[in-house]
Amino acid sequence: MAKIGVFVCHCGENIAAKVDCTKLVAAMEGHPGVAIAHEYKYFCSEPGQESIKKAVAEYGLTGVIVAACSPRMHEATFRTACAEAGLNPYLCEIANIREQCSWVHNDGEQATRKAIEITRSLVEKVKRNNELQPIEVPVTRRALVIGGGIAGIQAALDIANAGGEVVLVEREASLGGHMAQLSETFPTLDCSQCIMTPRMVEAARHPKIRLLTYSEIEKVEGFIGNFNVTVRQKARFVDMNLCTGCGECMQKCPAKKISGEFDCGLANRTAIYTPFAQAVPNKPVIDSEHCIFFKNGKCKACQRVCPTDAINFEMEDELVELEIGAIVVATGFQVQNTALYGEYGYGRYPDVLTGLQFERLASASGPTGGKITRPSDGKEPETIVFIQCAGSRDPSKGIAYCSKICCMYTAKHAMLYRHKNHDGNSRIFYMDIRAAGKGYDEFTRRAIEEDGAGYVRGRVSKLWQENGKLMVRGADTLLGRPVEVAADMVVLATAMVPQPDSKELGKTLGIGYDEYGFFNEAHLKLRPVETATAGIFLAGACQSPKDIPDSVAQASACASKVLALFSRDKLEREPVIAQNNEATCSGCWGCVLACPYNAIEKKDLTDRSGNLIRRVASVNAGLCQGCGTCVTFCRSNSIDLAGFTEKQIFAEVMGL
Amino acid sequence: MSIQEQYRSRAKELLGEGSVKMVIGYGVGTTATRRRPIFITSPDETDRLVLDASCRTNLAGYLLREGLLADQKSIAVFLLPDGVRALNILAAESQLATAQIVVLGFEIKGEEVKPLEGTAAGDFSAIIAERKEQRKAQPSHEMAVKLEEMTPAERFAFWEKEFSRCIKCYACRAACPMCWCRRCVVDNNQPQWVNTSSHTLGNLEWNLVRAFHLAGRCVECGNCSEACPVNIPLHLLNGRMTDEVLTAFDHYPGADEQQEPVLASFRKDDPETFIL
Ligand SMILES: Cc1cc2nc3c(=O)[nH]c(=O)nc-3n(C[C@H](O)[C@H](O)[C@H](O)COP(=O)(O)OP(=O)(O)OC[C@H]3O[C@@H](n4cnc5c(N)ncnc54)[C@H](O)[C@@H]3O)c2cc1C
Ligand code: SF4
Ligand code: SF4
Ligand code: SF4
Ligand code: SF4
Numbered sequence: 014m015a016k017i018g019v020f021v022c023h024c025g026e027n028i029a030a031k032v033d034c035t036k037l038v039a040a041m042e043g044h045p046g047v048a049i050a051h052e053y054k055y056f057c058s059e060p061g062q063e064s065i066k067k068a069v070a071e072y073g074l075t076g077v078i079v080a081a082c083s084p085r086m087h088e089a090t091f092r093t094a095c096a097e098a099g100l101n102p103y104l105c106e107i108a109n110i111r112e113q114c115s116w117v118h119n120d121g122e123q124a125t126r127k128a129i130e131i132t133r134s135l136v137e138k139v140k141r142n143n144e145l146q147p148i149e150v151p152v153t154r155r156a157l158v159i160g161g162g163i164a165g166i167q168a169a170l171d172i173a174n175a176g177g178e179v180v181l182v183e184r185e186a187s188l189g190g191h192m193a194q195l196s197e198t199f200p201t202l203d204c205s206q207c208i209m210t211p212r213m214v215e216a217a218r219h220p221k222i223r224l225l226t227y228s229e230i231e232k233v234e235g236f237i238g239n240f241n242v243t244v245r246q247k248a249r250f251v252d253m254n255l256c257t258g259c260g261e262c263m264q265k266c267p268a269k270k271i272s273g274e275f276d277c278g279l280a281n282r283t284a285i286y287t288p289f290a291q292a293v294p295n296k297p298v299i300d301s302e303h304c305i306f307f308k309n310g311k312c313k314a315c316q317r318v319c320p321t322d323a324i325n326f327e328m329e330d331e332l333v334e335l336e337i338g339a340i341v342v343a344t345g346f347q348v349q350n351t352a353l354y355g356e357y358g359y360g361r362y363p364d365v366l367t368g369l370q371f372e373r374l375a376s377a378s379g380p381t382g383g384k385i386t387r388p389s390d391g392k393e394p395e396t397i398v399f400i401q402c403a404g405s406r407d408p409s410k411g412i413a414y415c416s417k418i419c420c421m422y423t424a425k426h427a428m429l430y431r432h433k434n435h436d437g438n439s440r441i442f443y444m445d446i447r448a449a450g451k452g453y454d455e456f457t458r459r460a461i462e463e464d465g466a467g468y469v470r471g472r473v474s475k476l477w478q479e480n481g482k483l484m485v486r487g488a489d490t491l492l493g494r495p496v497e498v499a500a501d502m503v504v505l506a507t508a509m510v511p512q513p514d515s516k517e518l519g520k521t522l523g524i525g526y527d528e529y530g531f532f533n534e535a536h537l538k539l540r541p542v543e544t545a546t547a548g549i550f551l552a553g554a555c556q557s558p559k560d561i562p563d564s565v566a567q568a569s570a571c572a573s574k575v576l577a578l579f580s581r582d583k584l585e586r587e588p589v590i591a592q593n594n595e596a597t598c599s600g601c602w603g604c605v606l607a608c609p610y611n612a613i614e615k616k617d618l619t620d621r622s623g624n625l626i627r628r629v630a631s632v633n634a635g636l637c638q639g640c641g642t643c644v645t646f647c648r649s650n651s652i653d654l655a656g657f658t659e660k661q662i663f664a665e666v667m668g669l
Numbered sequence: 670m671s672i673q674e675q676y677r678s679r680a681k682e683l684l685g686e687g688s689v690k691m692v693i694g695y696g697v698g699t700t701a702t703r704r705r706p707i708f709i710t711s712p713d714e715t716d717r718l719v720l721d722a723s724c725r726t727n728l729a730g731y732l733l734r735e736g737l738l739a740d741q742k743s744i745a746v747f748l749l750p751d752g753v754r755a756l757n758i759l760a761a762e763s764q765l766a767t768a769q770i771v772v773l774g775f776e777i778k779g780e781e782v783k784p785l786e787g788t789a790a791g792d793f794s795a796i797i798a799e800r801k802e803q804r805k806a807q808p809s810h811e812m813a814v815k816l817e818e819m820t821p822a823e824r825f826a827f828w829e830k831e832f833s834r835c836i837k838c839y840a841c842r843a844a845c846p847m848c849w850c851r852r853c854v855v856d857n858n859q860p861q862w863v864n865t866s867s868h869t870l871g872n873l874e875w876n877l878v879r880a881f882h883l884a885g886r887c888v889e890c891g892n893c894s895e896a897c898p899v900n901i902p903l904h905l906l907n908g909r910m911t912d913e914v915l916t917a918f919d920h921y922p923g924a925d926e927q928q929e930p931v932l933a934s935f936r937k938d939d940p941e942t943f944i945l
Contacts, residue, residue: 517937520937596851596852597850597851597852597857598851599764599849599850599851600763601762601763601764601930602762602763603762603930603932603933604933606929606930606933606934607932607933607934628763646932646933648850648854648882649850649851649852649853649854649857650854650857650862651852659859659860659862660859660860663860663861663862664860
């Protein structure tokens with residue numbers, strides 16, 4: 014005979030203000046199988062839990078219902094309390110009468126009726142619950158970090174320095190990401206490469222870090238602690254073991270007119286190239302799309318000059334299989350394609366640049382050696398107009414969010430301009446100045462007060478060329494009049510957007526993303542670095558626009574999450590897994606295909622002499638994550654989920 | 670030689686040389702236009718086979734009789750193009766291996782029966798591809814168009830009225846080549862999700878559950894509607910699911926035997942219009 018205890022929590026006023034808890038208790042007392050029903054102000058408190066434990070022992074309860082908040086809050090609390098009182102924790106269920114009842118209804122009487130229904134349906138379920146034992150799974154103490162920008166490097170170093178193994182996968186030929194492209198960084202104006210390259214070198218040399226550059230994620234299977242990842246190492250055509258990085262090949266390569274990605278098209282590169290001088294690893298790749306040999310079958314100039322015979326045109330992509338315990342996604346961002354803004358003349362006028370191009374111009378390692386000159390004629394610009402929010406905060410162009418960094422880097426650009434061209438004039442069109450951050454407001458004030466940044470509040474409506482000048486027309490909304498500036502250069506603070514393939518990667522990893530393609534965190538406030546998929550974490554600008562300090566902080570937070578996971582020998586998993594009924598299974602393998610964790614295997618049913626009778630599905634308890642996908646797929650209802658069996662769910666529904 | 674004679678002699682040959690152990694075909698029925706399935710195992714009996722414009726039943730389902738294919742021997746079967754599609758699905762769902770099946774393919778155009786080239790399921794891909802394009806271009810039935818034009822309330826009323834006649838005989842299930850589950854979900858009484866009594870709710874549950882279980886699998890052969898003793902136009906309901914998977918996932922049920930079940934497979938470019 015079932016002896017169910019029902020514990021109705023007031024949650025202070027949260028529940029009791031709407032739901033008549035006394036009435037709920039009375040309704041439950043009369044329900045078949047309910048041995049006792051109690052109410053209390055806070056069952057999650059020490060005394061509350063004690064009273065449940067006492068009742069379990071005193072009445073010999075066979076099941077417990079706590080009618081309270083969402084099971085996401087306190088299911089673990091109450092299940093542990095029951096376990097301490099000697100009741101199998103899976104015989105304890107939570108009836109959510111707060112989030113799903115008192116909080117969402119105005120009418121107290123109706124809310125009370127609904128609370129009775131919810132609780133009763135759980136009582137019916139728990140009567141059919143079985144005792145379940147937790148499953149233990151091992152943890153592979155190796156992390157995969159995807160993306161070798163500052164966020165990925167930071168996460169990799171933090172994990173590796175604590176003794177964890179790391180595989181760092183970067184899709185470009187070198188580590189570095191955007192930070193390697195920047196000139197000097199706000200709010201301290203330290204040289205970006207000077208602070209970045211030591212990190213890159215440290216990551217590459219670290220004995221615990223395996224670096225896979227020019228590589229991408231092909232496939233991800235498995236689950237927390239036990240992922241199986243396939244990485245595609247793209248053919249470099251240069252043998253990394255033989256190459257010494259001497260650079261002879263790049264000198265001799267006749268394909269020299271290829272627009273360089275690292276310099277944002279402001280300089281050319283060769284077909285065999287390293288993206289920049291301090292690249293890590295400092296070994297070139299052949300861009301087969303532009304290589305003359307790959308196009309015409311003749312050339313091989315690089316191969317002839319290579320002193321170590323490192324160049325191999327037959328090289329093919331390689332697939333690397335990895336066993337991984339946790340994944341950090343740090344794939345960063347892109348700057349928005351400015352072609353969207355015809356009115357700002359990007360692409361039409363050579364002296365209209367993006368902020369990132371300006372970084373390259375101002376960078377000592379850039380195409381001009383750090384001299385700010387016009388791409389069109391090499392002259393020093395006397396006036397530069399900066400246009401903020403070129404893309405951001407403009408729902409009509411599809412981007413409603415603030416890119417967060419542009420106010421700051423535009424102030425930085427104005428400063429760098431003044432530091433390098435002492436008579437330069439800067440005019441900055443802006444909507445608001447958002448300088449929230451340590452030392453940030455002081456930084457923008459400095460730009461205005463010491464470095465002559467001329468801020469004009471308003472939008473630019475038109476840009477055209479006249480007598481060798483770029484004419485910029487806009488509105489000064491503070492003075493309430495139109496302004497026209499004759500500029501020599503225009504810099505657009507283009508929006509930060511997700512990587513173009515971020516949705517693809519999200520699907521490969523099984524993590525969510527927002528409408529733009531930024532990856533979703535599990536909870537914006539309370540779980541900002543976790544994804545909804547256990548064991549996968551987010552760092553840097555792939556989650557939302559971020560500057561370097563924020564990216565680094567989040568990367569270190571990821572590392573601490575990963576290390577917490579690695580500090581355990583085994584993970585205890587909920588025994589909520591699928592079970593197959595071999596008698597009714599027809600072996601269609603629909604479930605095998607549907608299972609996202611490859612947890613279902615094909616099993617032979619044989620007679621006594623070993624002859625095959627049929628083949629049926631069989632669930633591997635170590636792999637099954639209890640997602641229930643197979644259950645919904647099987648037409649014959651041959652699969653059940655322990656803890657949520659068809660019988661239990663049916664009873665729950667019928668209890669309503 | 671008439672087409673019937675051609676196919677009879679082909680069957681005789683197959684049985685005679687021992688390359689198949691059985692031929693599943695059509696024989697005379699109780700009326701002039703009714704055909705019933707016959708199962709021939711000896712070359713001497715092949716003149717019982719009939720092939721004319723009344724041979725419209727999809728015979729693919731008979732291949733699944735428990736144990737029939739267990740000895741790994743081959744069986745020949747008369748199939749219309751939709752029957753070949755059914756065969757592809759059965760193979761895709763691991764219920765049989767097409768290598769064991771010799772297809773005696775034919776098609777009916779108007780009142781004329783035409784032979785189809787080929788013996789293996791894979792030989793009919795061209796005509797199946799053609800039918801897919803036809804199916805995309807036009808709905809299979811006039812009534813299907815009318816149903817689409819109705820308001821949801823009218824449509825619901827239509828089906829409620831149709832289903833009110835259902836007597837839960839499960840003839841549709843028995844006739845459908847896709848209804849091969851060892852235990853049908855309606856026969857599961859632990860718990861009894863689908864009500865077995867033939868009242869409105871139970872009837873609706875049964876017919877809708879069956880339609881969902883046929884999503885992406887129904888080949889629109891019409892066996893179900895033919896079998897239904899109270900003439901419920903079941904093919905219209907099941908065909909509606911075919912429209913759905915065709916437009917949403919470009920999935921034409923039974924296009925080939927590698928086809929993955931549409932509801933269990935996942936492609937990165939699947940539309941996600943249902944995610945709000
Ligand atoms: C013009 C400009 C100026 C800026 N100035 C400053 C400044 O002064 N101060 C400051 O704090 N911040 C500045 N920032 C912001 C700074 O660039 C970012 O905060 C920082 O680069 C974010 O680092 P990240 O590692 O998240 O991303 P990224 O730097 O974008 O790195 C991501 C890395 O992941 C790799 N990757 C992407 N997809 C994949 C994949 N599928 N597989 C493998 N690898 C992949 C990329 O190749 C890249 O190497 C500026 C940004 C811009 C655009
Ligand atoms: S879906 Fe159902 S019938 Fe098919 S193999 Fe899986 S358990 Fe068996
Ligand atoms: S519940 Fe089913 S589909 Fe989900 S992981 Fe387990 S076996 Fe796979
Ligand atoms: S549901 Fe009807 S039309 Fe569809 S395959 Fe089955 S019998 Fe044929
Ligand atoms: S054949 Fe017709 S009457 Fe019989 S169960 Fe199917 S729909 Fe109902």
